[in-house]
Amino acid sequence: MNGLRTIKTFLKTCKETAARGIEAAARFLKPIKKILRDGLLSLFFPSICPSCKRYIKDFTHVYICEKCFNDIKPVPDPHCEICQKPLDTGATLTCRECRDRKNYFSYTMAAGAYQGALKEMIHFYKFNKKKRLYKMLSEIMLDNIHHEVFEGIDIIVPAPLSRKSLEEREYNQTELIASYLSYKLGIPAANLVIKTKETERQSSLEREKRLTNLKGAFDIKKEFIDKVEGRNILVVDDVYTTGSTINEIARTLVLAGAEEVRAVTVARAV
Numbered sequence: 001m002n003g004l005r006t007i008k009t010f011l012k013t014c015k016e017t018a019a020r021g022i023e024a025a026a027r028f029l030k031p032i033k034k035i036l037r038d039g040l041l042s043l044f045f046p047s048i049c050p051s052c053k054r055y056i057k058d059f060t061h062v063y064i065c066e067k068c069f070n071d072i073k074p075v076p077d078p079h080c081e082i083c084q085k086p087l088d089t090g091a092t093l094t095c096r097e098c099r100d101r102k103n104y105f106s107y108t109m110a111a112g113a114y115q116g117a118l119k120e121m122i123h124f125y126k127f128n129k130k131k132r133l134y135k136m137l138s139e140i141m142l143d144n145i146h147h148e149v150f151e152g153i154d155i156i157v158p159a160p161l162s163r164k165s166l167e168e169r170e171y172n173q174t175e176l177i178a179s180y181l182s183y184k185l186g187i188p189a190a191n192l193v194i195k196t197k198e199t200e201r202q203s204s205l206e207r208e209k210r211l212t213n214l215k216g217a218f219d220i221k222k223e224f225i226d227k228v229e230g231r232n233i234l235v236v237d238d239v240y241t242t243g244s245t246i247n248e249i250a251r252t253l254v255l256a257g258a259e260e261v262r263a264v265t266v267a268r269a270v
């Protein structure tokens, strides 16, 4: 019996020593793995950070250097409680635009100000076909947007692209973000809204024209018409500039019977 116990103890010691050895090896290999990964990535990806123009040494955030990533700025305070436009003083809760126009959405929230690294990442994502950035931009939204905006939401709806823009870009950048948010938050996402009119690009227009350019440009997809009534809907877009796009989409949803429309964007022009 004693012999058996000695063998058992010996085997247990061996097992524990092996486990400690594996742990130590994993600890030792972790930085080496990172060095190898960063080395390999620097062979395949542009190694200059588009935001600060310095060489990227750490590829944790792939296209952007660690410093710029950590430098993403929130929308400055004080800001309009409806559209987050920065206000000169905190004397009023809302901005003049929100007081002057009819807003069909109750409020919008952005992960950060449209500047620096966040702006660069959105540009890369939209115009350089860096499709896989959707995950990082969605994570930035989940980390920086107050989750009260997601409470009570029934459906997440991406801002649609016109057919022509979709053909040019090959994918709808907001649809990928909406799907990821849907998966992470457990709220269904659907392309309820379609863009029925080819419009001029909002960024190429004067403010006044931006406000009328999108009038009547959206519609609800026929098969989803009964999914809108009485629902709380969250519209997802990449950048909030004047809010014309989001307001027109919200108007379309409210006219179709939506109970409430809120919006989230990756960034907000400041």
Ligand SMILES: [Zn+2]
Binding pocket: 049, 050, 051, 052, 053, 054, 064, 065, 066, 067, 068, 069
């Ligand atoms: Zn940088």
Ligand SMILES: [Zn+2]
Binding pocket: 080, 081, 082, 083, 084, 085, 094, 095, 096, 097, 098, 099
């Ligand atoms: Zn406002």
